Amino acid sequence: MKDSPRQQFRWAPHVAGCASPKPRDYEAGRQIEALHEYDAWRLLREGGEPLEVGDLLEDEQGRLSICKYVGFEPAAWLLPEPKHHAEAEPAGQSTAN
Numbered sequence: 001m002k003d004s005p006r007q008q009f010r011w012a013p014h015v016a017g018c019a020s021p022k023p024r025d026y027e028a029g030r031q032i033e034a035l036h037e038y039d040a041w042r043l044l045r046e047g048g049e050p051l052e053v054g055d056l057l058e059d060e061q062g063r064l065s066i067c068k069y070v071g072f073e074p075a076a077w078l079l080p081e082p083k084h085h086a087e088a089e090p091a092g093q094s095t096a097n
Contacts, residue, residue, distance in 0.1 A: 002027065005054070019066045020078035021056060029055075037065045037072040 005025035034040035041051050051057075055067045056075060064075040 019073060019075040021075055022078050026056060
């Protein structure tokens, strides 16, 4: 997680449930082979690159887990909704009665 959003995440109140991280707040990291989230956490810590609060792990099926003070919780990307443009009314038509 980038530093600025990490600080906001660290000080936000803890909420249970699926977290909704924004892709723009993250940079791609390295891959690690682990049995589960806690195994990855241990391996990275022992390797000198510990996970920090707010960091994400993605498994082979694309499921995300976010590192929190209380452990790991599920996460799903918060993607912006596509912008819809209002269709212009054809010239010469009126909606007034």
